[in-house]
Amino acid sequence: MLEISRITQIFGGVTALEDVSFAVKKGNITGVIGPNGAGKTTLFNIITGIYTQTSGTVFLEGKDISGLPPEKLARKGLVRTFQNIELFGQMTVRENVMVGMHTKSSCGMLSCALKTPWSVSEEHRIREGAVRWLEFAGITDLADVTSGNLPFGKGRLLEIARALAVEPTIMLMDEPAAGLNSQETLALGLLIKQIRDMGITVVLVEHDMELVMDICDRIVVLNLGRKLAEGTPREIQENTEVIAAYLGEDD
Amino acid sequence: MQFDQILQYSLSGLSTGAIYALIGVGFSIIFNATGIINFAQGEFVMLGGMFTLLFLETLKLPLWAAIPCAIVASTVAGLLFERLAIRPLRQATPINLVIITIGGSILIRGLAMLSWGKDTHAIPPFSGDDPIAIAGATILPQHLWILAITVIIVIVNRIYFYHTISGKAMRACAYNRRAAGLVGIDVHRMVLFSFIISSAMGSIAGIIVAPLTMTAYDVGIMLGLKGFCAAIIGGMSSGIATVIGGLLLGVLESLGAGLISSGYKDAIAFIILLLILFIRPQGLFGKAESERV
Numbered sequence: 001m002l003e004i005s006r007i008t009q010i011f012g013g014v015t016a017l018e019d020v021s022f023a024v025k026k027g028n029i030t031g032v033i034g035p036n037g038a039g040k041t042t043l044f045n046i047i048t049g050i051y052t053q054t055s056g057t058v059f060l061e062g063k064d065i066s067g068l069p070p071e072k073l074a075r076k077g078l079v080r081t082f083q084n085i086e087l088f089g090q091m092t093v094r095e096n097v098m099v100g101m102h103t104k105s106s107c108g109m110l111s112c113a114l115k116t117p118w119s120v121s122e123e124h125r126i127r128e129g130a131v132r133w134l135e136f137a138g139i140t141d142l143a144d145v146t147s148g149n150l151p152f153g154k155g156r157l158l159e160i161a162r163a164l165a166v167e168p169t170i171m172l173m174d175e176p177a178a179g180l181n182s183q184e185t186l187a188l189g190l191l192i193k194q195i196r197d198m199g200i201t202v203v204l205v206e207h208d209m210e211l212v213m214d215i216c217d218r219i220v221v222l223n224l225g226r227k228l229a230e231g232t233p234r235e236i237q238e239n240t241e242v243i244a245a246y247l248g249e250d251d
Numbered sequence: 252m253q254f255d256q257i258l259q260y261s262l263s264g265l266s267t268g269a270i271y272a273l274i275g276v277g278f279s280i281i282f283n284a285t286g287i288i289n290f291a292q293g294e295f296v297m298l299g300g301m302f303t304l305l306f307l308e309t310l311k312l313p314l315w316a317a318i319p320c321a322i323v324a325s326t327v328a329g330l331l332f333e334r335l336a337i338r339p340l341r342q343a344t345p346i347n348l349v350i351i352t353i354g355g356s357i358l359i360r361g362l363a364m365l366s367w368g369k370d371t372h373a374i375p376p377f378s379g380d381d382p383i384a385i386a387g388a389t390i391l392p393q394h395l396w397i398l399a400i401t402v403i404i405v406i407v408n409r410i411y412f413y414h415t416i417s418g419k420a421m422r423a424c425a426y427n428r429r430a431a432g433l434v435g436i437d438v439h440r441m442v443l444f445s446f447i448i449s450s451a452m453g454s455i456a457g458i459i460v461a462p463l464t465m466t467a468y469d470v471g472i473m474l475g476l477k478g479f480c481a482a483i484i485g486g487m488s489s490g491i492a493t494v495i496g497g498l499l500l501g502v503l504e505s506l507g508a509g510l511i512s513s514g515y516k517d518a519i520a521f522i523i524l525l526l527i528l529f530i531r532p533q534g535l536f537g538k539a540e541s542e543r544v
Contacts, residue, residue, distance in 0.1 A: 048433070074435030086430035088423045099423040102416055103435035126416050166434050 001026040001201050002047070002078075002170055007056035009042055009225075016042045018225045020056075024170070024218075029192060029202045031212040033236075034222035035245060040205040041083070043222070044174050047203075048080045049073055060170070075103055077169035083178050085155045089148030093139060093158055096147050097130040100165030130165065137161035137191065153184040160191065164200075171195065173204040177211050189215045213237065221245070259388040260509040261502050266394040266463075268501020269401035272494040273456035274478025276408065277449030279489040282482070283425035284445035287348040291332060291356035292453055293475015294363075298325040299454030300466030301363055304372050314375060322454050328359070329450020333443050356471065363468040376462040397459045404452060405494055412489065421445065453478075473517065477504075480524040486534020496535065 002024040009017040017039040024030045032040050045051040047058050049070050058066045060078060068076075088096050134140045137157040142150065147158055156176065163171055176192070177185045189211050196202050206212045212219065213233040221228040221236060223245040229236060236242055274296055281289045302321035306312045312320065336355050340348060377396050382389040412418040424431045424441045432438055457466065457474070464470070481500050485493030500520055508516040527535065 070429075070432035071435050071437045074433060079435075080433055082430075086427055086433070088426040088430060090426050091419070091422065095419055096423075098416060099419050099431070099436070100434045102420045102423075123415055162434060 001028075001061060002203065003059040003062075004043070004047070005057045005059065007043065007046060007058070008054050009039070009046060009051065010054045016225055017046075017053075017222075020222065020225070020227050022220050022227060022230055024201060024203055026201055027196065027199060028217040029196050029204070029215050031216035031219045031233075032203065032205045032222060033207075033209070033212055033219060034228070037224070038222040039225045040222055041174060044080065044172055044205060048078070048172060074166050074168070077167070078172070079163040079166045079168040079170075080172040081156075081159045081163055081174060081176060083175040085152070085159045087147045087150075087155055087158060087162075089146070091147060092144050093147050093150070094127070094130050094134065094143040096158055096162050097133050097165045098126050100133075100162035101126050101129055103166060133161040133165045136164065136194075138187075152179050153181070156180065156184075156188070157191075160195075164195070168200060170201040170203065173202065173206075175205055175207060177206055177208040185211055255387040256509060257506065258386060260505045262385065262388050262390050263394065264502035264505025265498055266390075266397040266501070267460075267505060268481075268498035269397050270456045270460045270474065270497070271477045271481040271500050272497025273401055273404060273452050274474060275481030275485060275493040275497050276405070276489055277452045277456075278479055278482040279485065279487045279493050280449045280452075281445045282487050283489055284421060285337075285345075285348070285442050287337075287345050287352065288479070289446075289449070290349065290352045290475065290479075291359060292449065292478060293471035293473070294356045294359040295325050295329055295450040295453035295471075296457035296460075296474045296478075297363060297466065297468065297471035298328055298359070298450075299457030300374065300461035300470065301367055301372075301457075301468065302454070303374055303458050303461065304367070304466065307374065314377065318458055321458055322451055325454030325457075326447055326451045329446045329453075330443065332359075332450070333446035337442070337446070338439065356475070360468055360471060367468055369468060371465045371467040373465050374458075374461040377459075391463070393459075393462050397463075400455065400459050401494075404455065405491070408452075409490065417444075477520050480520050480527075483524055483527050484535050486537035488534065488536075492534060492536045499535075 004023070005021050007017050007020045008015070020039070020043065032043065034040055042051065046053045049068050052067050057064055060076060065073060065076065065078070088099060091099070131140065131143070134143055137160055139154055139157050139161065142154060147155065150158060177188055180188060185208060192202055192204070192215055216233055218230065219233055219236045220230045221242050228245055229239045229242050231239070274292060277292050278289065281287065281292070299321055302324040303317050306317035306320045307314060332355055336351050337348060340351060376391065376393040378392045380391055380393070382391055412422055420431070420436045421441050421444060423436060424438050428438055477500065478497070481497035482493050484496030484499060500523060503523065504516055504519050507519040531537070
């Protein structure tokens with residue numbers, strides 16, 4: 001599905017990522033973990049076209065997607081959520097999701113501006129469609145709230161709903177549980193599993209180990225810019241190198 | 252006597268104000284999509300009038316055909332301007348782009364002067380010039396055209412930005428460009444759209460005002476600056492605030508010119524601009540801490 005091949009990223013004199021490779025299987029939840037500064041977010045920024053890597057390639061379904069800008073990636077079915085949620089703060093919750101469905105709209109600027117009957121029904125169809133994603137994320141009751149006024153946890157759910165509205169095949173989530181309380185985190189875990197069950201591949205960077213161990217099918221561990229280990233949650237938990245990286249070595 | 256005068260000045264001020272409003276909304280649309288002030292906005296107003304003249308006199312088209320052709324021609328000019336001057340420099344800082352727009356406006360003005368000369372030209376009014384009496388004041392049919400067309404454009408704009416998916420996508424770009432990219436909105440295309448919409452609006456403003464004020468290669472400077480004032484009063488909103496800003500400016504300017512001295516007409520606009528920038532830089536209706544994204 002998604003293949004990271006020998007990615008190296010150098011910022012000035014700092015090597016943020018060194019020769020990192022791994023593959024994400026279709027329909028899996030893959031967690032990328034590692035101590036602070038391991039290069040997790042850098043990796044996400046490379047995959048989603050925000051940084052251009054020094055060397056290496058990213059493949060999506062066998063096609064080289066390295067360096068494509070975010071909007072092209074979204075059209076290819078790859079979306080992302082941010083650690084600090086990024087919403088259209090002055091729009092309502094519903095409008096945020098509708099904008100997410102923008103790529104699915106076939107209505108050009110002219111017919112929209114001229115408000116042809118066809119574009120009205122298009123708008124109507126999208127409005128209806130948006131409700132479906134709001135229901136999925138459990139925020140239907142907030143549909144008409146200005147998204148800038150949402151509490152953080154709800155904002156996160158909205159960001160996820162908006163990403164889903166793009167109808168992605170793969171979704172990258174950067175620390176989805178950051179800033180959530182334990183109850184919200186629990187609900188988030190269930191939601192992510194539901195997303196996977198819809199056939200959407202999920203890759204997430206996360207610090208909440210309980211969540212990662214609970215929902216991930218595979219885990220990739222980064223440390224100091226290198227891949228330290230890869231495996232199932234159980235394998236990772238028993239991996240001595242990983243334990244050493246997290247807890248520090250004894251000597 | 253005094254009341255009649257005030258009414259008269261206010262009415263004619265409203266129609267000039269409507270023009271400022273249209274130009275101001277054009278400024279705001281581009282500002283919201285790109286973060287730059289397009290100082291070439293006034294030139295599209297000029298192009299609207301001059302192209303109408305070209306189609307009318309050189310190509311001998313009737314007025315009803317010349318107007319849409321002129322709007323299309325000016326819009327194409329706006330599109331080319333974005334493609335040739337703004338897009339290649341997209342990585343540049345806003346200040347560089349603002350300077351590019353100033354350069355662009357000088358270029359467009361120069362080309363207009365070379366093609367059409369320095370003379371002032373008149374465009375016939377849309378439906379005659381028999382004055383209409385309203386409660387002691389008189390207005391021209393063209394004033395009514397201006398007000399009606401402005402109202403229609405403002406409504407169409409509102410519908411586009413708030414009730415169509417393409418308009419929502421454009422607003423989304425203005426609020427959070429990064430998030431817009433992530434949901435698959437092609438931000439660069441939206442920037443192009445913003446130039447298309449505002450050059451079309453600017454040219455319409457130029458066309459509807461030309462029968463009253465005449466047109467020449469250099470009318471864009473003053474009209475552009477007045478439109479900019481309107482946008483500043485409106486806090487760079489692409490909605491009703493800028494329209495009110497434009498109307499307010501038009502009326503104050505007209506009252507000042509009529510009751511004090513017509514020599515102060517332009518000074519009044521710029522005194523208002525300075526006062527707004529000093530006292531309420533967020534616009535007359537903006538919230539103090541409102542953050543423009």
